[in-house]
Each structure stands twice: as structure tokens, then as C-alpha cells.
Amino acid sequence: MAQNTQNIDALMAEERTYPPDPEFAAQANAQAGFYDQDPDEFWEKEARERITWFTDFNALKQWDRPHARWYLGGRLNACYNCVDRHVENGLGDKVAYYWEGEPADERLTITYADLQSRVVKAANGFRSLGIGKGTKVAVYMGMIPESPVTLLALARLGAPFTFVFGGFSAQALGSRMVEMECEYLVTQDASNRRGKASPLKPIADEAMDMAPTVKHCVTVRRTGSDVTMKQGRDLWWHDVVDTQSDDPASCPCEPMDAEDMFFLMFSSGTTGRPKGIVHSTAGYLVGVATTHYYVFDIKPDTVYWCAADIGWITGHSYIVFGPLANATTSVIYEGTPDFPDKARWWEIIERYRVNVLYTAPTSIRTHMKWGAHHAEQHDLSSLKVLGSVGEPINPEAWLWYRDHIGAGRTPVVDTWWQTETGMIMVSPLPGLTTLKPGSATRPFPGVEAAVYDEQGKEIAPGEGAGYMVVKAPWPSMFRTLYGDDERFRETYWDKFPDAYLAGDSARVDADGDFWLMGRIDDVMNVSGHRLSTTEIESALVDHPDVAQAAVVSRYDATTGQAIVAYVTLKEGAEGSTEKLAELRDHVGTQIGPIAKPANLVFSDELPMTRSGKIMRRLLKDVAENRELGDTTTLADPSVVDELKQRSEN
Numbered sequence: 001m002a003q004n005t006q007n008i009d010a011l012m013a014e015e016r017t018y019p020p021d022p023e024f025a026a027q028a029n030a031q032a033g034f035y036d037q038d039p040d041e042f043w044e045k046e047a048r049e050r051i052t053w054f055t056d057f058n059a060l061k062q063w064d065r066p067h068a069r070w071y072l073g074g075r076l077n078a079c080y081n082c083v084d085r086h087v088e089n090g091l092g093d094k095v096a097y098y099w100e101g102e103p104a105d106e107r108l109t110i111t112y113a114d115l116q117s118r119v120v121k122a123a124n125g126f127r128s129l130g131i132g133k134g135t136k137v138a139v140y141m142g143m144i145p146e147s148p149v150t151l152l153a154l155a156r157l158g159a160p161f162t163f164v165f166g167g168f169s170a171q172a173l174g175s176r177m178v179e180m181e182c183e184y185l186v187t188q189d190a191s192n193r194r195g196k197a198s199p200l201k202p203i204a205d206e207a208m209d210m211a212p213t214v215k216h217c218v219t220v221r222r223t224g225s226d227v228t229m230k231q232g233r234d235l236w237w238h239d240v241v242d243t244q245s246d247d248p249a250s251c252p253c254e255p256m257d258a259e260d261m262f263f264l265m266f267s268s269g270t271t272g273r274p275k276g277i278v279h280s281t282a283g284y285l286v287g288v289a290t291t292h293y294y295v296f297d298i299k300p301d302t303v304y305w306c307a308a309d310i311g312w313i314t315g316h317s318y319i320v321f322g323p324l325a326n327a328t329t330s331v332i333y334e335g336t337p338d339f340p341d342k343a344r345w346w347e348i349i350e351r352y353r354v355n356v357l358y359t360a361p362t363s364i365r366t367h368m369k370w371g372a373h374h375a376e377q378h379d380l381s382s383l384k385v386l387g388s389v390g391e392p393i394n395p396e397a398w399l400w401y402r403d404h405i406g407a408g409r410t411p412v413v414d415t416w417w418q419t420e421t422g423m424i425m426v427s428p429l430p431g432l433t434t435l436k437p438g439s440a441t442r443p444f445p446g447v448e449a450a451v452y453d454e455q456g457k458e459i460a461p462g463e464g465a466g467y468m469v470v471k472a473p474w475p476s477m478f479r480t481l482y483g484d485d486e487r488f489r490e491t492y493w494d495k496f497p498d499a500y501l502a503g504d505s506a507r508v509d510a511d512g513d514f515w516l517m518g519r520i521d522d523v524m525n526v527s528g529h530r531l532s533t534t535e536i537e538s539a540l541v542d543h544p545d546v547a548q549a550a551v552v553s554r555y556d557a558t559t560g561q562a563i564v565a566y567v568t569l570k571e572g573a574e575g576s577t578e579k580l581a582e583l584r585d586h587v588g589t590q591i592g593p594i595a596k597p598a599n600l601v602f603s604d605e606l607p608m609t610r611s612g613k614i615m616r617r618l619l620k621d622v623a624e625n626r627e628l629g630d631t632t633t634l635a636d637p638s639v640v641d642e643l644k645q646r647s648e649n
């Protein structure tokens with residue numbers, strides 16, 4: 001039997017439960033009655049409690065399906081909420097970020113006052129170049145203090161941004177800048193990764209060649225690597241920023257409308273073209289601050305660490321805006337978990353007495369593979385809550401996480417959400433929820449999640465699986481797809497007349513707990529990164545030697561899913577080992593290294609239906625070494641046998 005089927009069976013059979021620890025429950029932010037709150041009253045109360053408004057809102061929400069508007073009439077500034085007000089409230093000396101650089105002895109402690117000073121200088125510098133309210137800016141950076149500083153400075157000025165993950169290619173960065181019509185780009189020379197400088201500015205240069213709207217590029221010197229600076233266009237961060245005033249009055253926080261576009265985050269969809277997911281200012285901030293506070297049980301002295309990259313939505317919501325809005329002390333680190341050695345994370349937890357760790361199942365499984373002895377060398381007794389995000393967590397990894405990292409005592413919160421939702425949607429609350437390994441348990445208060453059948457009827461608890469949906473708008477929901485409201489409607493709102501289609505399958509068990517089971521569409525999840533099969537197929541077909549390509553995913557014990565590509569070459573091209581490497585690299589340059597197929601199989605033919613469609617379902621069976629599904633519509637059944645043989649070789 002294929003392993004992923006075993007995995008699903010394991011999930012179905014999982015019956016262990018972990019009720020909350022009474023001591024934890026007594027001190028928790030969420031107390032009994034938390035789930036009984038009226039959604040509207042809840043979101044109104046949280047908005048007033050967690051956010052400081054320049055002008056109060058006069059209506060909670062307006063729902064003109066599929067368009068939601070929240071906190072109408074309200075005016076606010078995200079940077080003011082994340083930085084300035086904390087300094088004004090006497091928290092200037094509180095640590096905002098402990099930054100752990102690579103090399104590992106390079107460290108910084110950044111207080112809220114330091115952060116304010118850095119942000120004001122950067123904002124003044126950006127403003128001197130012409131960035132102001134409404135100017136669109138791209139950010140292509142690694143995990144250095146200037147990353148959150150850049151986002152906060154842009155928020156201060158009211159400039160919408162798109163942060164493109166540093167692992168993406170020039171093509172990916174360029175096309176995103178073109179799509180958003182960015183006028184500026186902020187980057188760094190290179191970032192430190194496993195003792196080497198991993199270039200960013202050279203890739204940014206290539207991307208800017210594609211994006212003529214970019215007038216200026218500001219580059220942080222991080223590694224000192226050689227870069228080319230184009231006269232008139234390229235500037236060094238230190239020249240632009242260092243001489244600026246850090247007096248907050250010299251650069252006041254721009255009052256923004258609640259609904260002003262805050263940022264764009266591009267994410268893979270089912271077609272080759274990434275979707276520009278639009279987030280608003282007020283709803284987004286209320287959503288991430290509220291969920292961060294309750295799900296991770298944040299206290300004034302909590303030391304919190306989300307080990308994601310700022311370049312993903314997880315980083316935006318739970319490294320930058322959620323934690324800072326709550327005046328939390330966080331850890332940020334540059335580099336990888338295995339450099340200089342595999343105990344790096346546990347060393348960091350011990351050093352800062354970290355209370356909350358938030359990471360992805362793929363990282364947990366990687367640590368499992370490396371062995372618990374790395375963690376055992378360190379004092380992890382400060383940990384109180386462990387979080388998981390990005391893909392379904394298998395019970396084995398969940399139990400390992402709780403036992404070996406959490407000493408068998410910490411709650412594990414499995415948080416389900418998406419780039420589109422902006423905030424955590426389904427998750428345990430650590431002091432209230434009885435945990436089940438592999439279940440994200442219950443929708444957050446004010447989130448009306450459900451599971452629908454094909455006809456759009458709600459499936460009752462314990463009655464089987466269906467489509468994961470949300471029946472009412474929530475504050476941090478994405479507002480549209482940038483420049484493509486039609487695709488927004490088609491992708492998410494056309495399937496059911498009264499609910500948001502998340503794109504995942506799920507079931508609700510007899511206790512009302514949600515079990516998320518993976519995507520229903522052609523979107524893959526590799527190490528918690530979302531990738532589209534079509535996007536990778538287009539990248540392959542873009543190579544001059546490729547005639548046709550079909551991409552599927554197979555089960556992988558560490559990365560969750562792995563990419564398998566079947567490729568038919570054009571006449572005259574040869575399926576050699578070199579060609580294989582060349583095609584994988586080609587995908588790397590088109591999309592980014594994370595999109596390189598784990599396996600690539602050359603084939604003279606691909607299994608086609610008689611109507612000429614590639615049968616991906618069969619390819620998936622081959623990739624997973626499973627009994628073949630229905631082959632009756634196949635034009636030439638021998639093609640599959642041939643492929644099976646090739647895949648085994």
C-alpha cells in the first residue's frame with residue numbers, strides 16, 4: 001500500500017486526546033465562555049482593545065459578497081500600532097527582537113526604542129527618494145533586521161509593498177514587480193546561508209531588467225559580496241538611511257483608511273500565473289494581533305519565536321505584524337537549522353528562554369530525522385506552547401514535537417490558515433482545547449468554518465469529508481486578487497453561493513474537531529511551500545528541448561509532498577543525466593530552487609485520454625507506486641507500463 005494512504009489511515013485511527021493542563025488553563029488568555037461570544041461583538045471588542053485608532057470606525061463591516069469591508073471609517077497606521085505607541089506607553093526599553101545572525105556569534109538586541117529609531121530613519125530615507133503614500137515597493141530580502149524595518153517604514157509612509165521570498169528567482173521577482181507596477185525595490189547584496197553568501201542583488205538586477213517601472217533600488221550591505229551598482233538607479237541603504245533623523249516627529253505615521261491596501265502577497269494557484277493576494281490595513285492587523293494573542297497565549301514577558309521566513313505570509317503575520325502589534329519580544333534568525341550544527345534551534349531556545357516556538361511539520365520531521373539527542377543537549381524547559389503550520393501534521397511528528405521538544409507537557413497548536421485568510425482560522429486554544437494529534441480542532445471565535453458536500457450542504461460532525469469552507473467574512477480575509485477580481489470570484493466564490501472555498505478537503509469528527517486533509521486542486525505543498533503543478537509544467541515546457549511535461553506530487557516522509565515531473569523531449573534531444581540536471585536547474589531559474597522536481601522521468605509518451613488530456617491521476621499512481629486507478633479512458637494503456645518501468649529504474 002502506498003505510504004500516503006497509510007498516513008491517512010493513521011490520521012483516521014488517531015484517538016489519543018490531551019486535555020488542557022489545569023495550571024495552564026487557569027492563567028490562559030482565553031477562558032471559559034470564549035467560544036460563546038457573538039462574532040460581531042468579538043471582532044468589535046478586539047479591534048478596540050488591540051489597536052489604537054487615529055479615527056474610530058463607525059461601522060463594523062459591510063458584506064457585499066464576495067467583497068467585505070471592515071472597520072469602516074476607521075483611520076490607523078500599522079507602524080504606529082507596532083512601534084510608536086509602545087514607546088509612548090513606556091515600553092521603549094522592552095526587547096522587540098533578539099536577532100541571531102549567521103555566523104552564529106553575530107547577535108543584536110533591538111528594543112522598541114531602537115526599532116523606532118531604525119524605522120524612522122529608513123522611512124525618512126525612503127521618503128527622500130520619493131516614496132510616499134500609495135507608492136508601490138517590492139522587497140527582496142533575507143532574515144536581517146532591515147527586513148522588518150523596511151516593512152514597518154513602508155507601513156509608516158502608507159506605501160503598499162510586496163515582499164518576494166529570497167529563494168525566488170529573477171523571473172519570479174521580475175514578474176511580480178511588473179504585475180504590481182513597483183516603482184522601488186529594497187534588497188541586500190547577499191544573505192548568509194550555511195557559511196556562504198547567497199546572492200540577492202545580482203538576481204534583483206536581472207529582475208529589474210524585466211521591470212522597467214522600477215526607478216530606484218536600495219541595497220543593504222550584509223555580506224560585502226561584489227555587486228554592480230547601476231548609476232542613477234541603485235543606492236546603498238547606508239547612504240540613504242544612516243544620515244537621516246530618527247526623531248519620530250520628523251516622519252509622522254501616515255493615517256490610513258481601514259480598507260487601504262496594506263500589501264500584496266503572491267501565491268501559487270492552479271494556473272501558471274501566481275495570484276496577487278490583496279490584504280487590507282485594519283482588518284488584517286486586527287486579525288493577526290488577536291489570533292497571535294490568544295493562540296500563543298502571549299503575556300507581557302513572553303519570548304516568542306516563529307522560525308519561518310519573513311517572505312511568506314507566516315512571517316508577515318506572525319514574525320512582524322501580529323507580535324509587534326502585541327508588543328511581544330520575538331526572536332529572528334538568519335541562516336538554517338543545521339549550521340553551524342544541528343542543535344542551532346535548541347541553542348537559541350536555551351539562550352533566550354523562548355516560551356513559544358512556531359514552525360512547520362516539515363521542519364519537525366527534519367529534526368526527527370536528525371534525532372532527539374540534539375535537543376536533549378539543551379535546556380528547553382522555558383517552552384510553554386508549540387505551534388505548527390503549513391500542512392497537515394502527521395500524529396507521529398505531533399507526538400515527537402510534544403514529547404521531545406515540549407517534554408511531554410506543552411500543548412501543540414496545529415494552526416490551519418492560508419495566505420488568503422491572513423490569520424489563523426482553525427486552531428486549538430492552549431488553555432481550553434482538548435488536543436488530538438493531527439487535528440487543528442476548532443475554528444477560532446468569530447470564524448464560521450464548515451465542511452460542505454458537493455451540493456453545498458453542510459456535512460454534519462462525524463458524517464464524512466468534503467470541502468473546507470468559511471461561511472462568513474472575517475476581518476483579515478483577502479480583499480481581492482490584484483487586478484483580477486474575476487479570477488477572485490471564480491476561484492473562491494463561484495463553487496458555493498454562500499461560502500468561501502478554501503481549496504482544502506476536511507472532515508469534522510463527532511466532537512466537532514476539524515481534520516484538514518490536503519488540497520483539492522492542483523496545488524502542491526512541498527515543505528509547507530505552496531507550488532502549482534501548472535506553473536512547474538510551464539517552466540519545463542519553456543525549455544527549448546521539452547515537448548510536453550506533466551507534474552504530479554508524491555508522498556515524502558520529510559517534505560510532505562515531493563515533485564515528480566514526467567517529460568517528453570523534442571526530436572533530437574536526448575534524455576541524459578546532464579539533460580536531467582539542466583531541466584531541474586531551468587525550473588530553479590524560472591521559479592526558484594524550491595520548485596525543482598525531486599524526480600524527473602523522461603518518457604517518449606505521456607498517458608493521455610482519448611480526448612487528449614494528460615492523465616495526471618495515473619501519473620500520481622505511478623509516482624506513488626500504487627495500484628493503478630481506472631485506466632479505461634486511456635488512449636494507449638501500454639504507455640503506463642512503460643512509465644512504471646522507467647520510474648523504477
Ligand code: WT7
Pocket residue numbers: 267313314388389390391392393414415416417418419420440502503504516517518519525528529530
Ligand atoms: C495551504 C495554504 C498558512 C501559512 C502557511 C501556508 C495548507 C496550512 C495547515 C494545517 C493542514 C495546512 C493548506 C492550505 N495548510 N496550514 N495546519 N493543516 N493544512 O500558507 O502557502 O497560503 O498555503 O497550506 O492546504 O490551503 P499558504
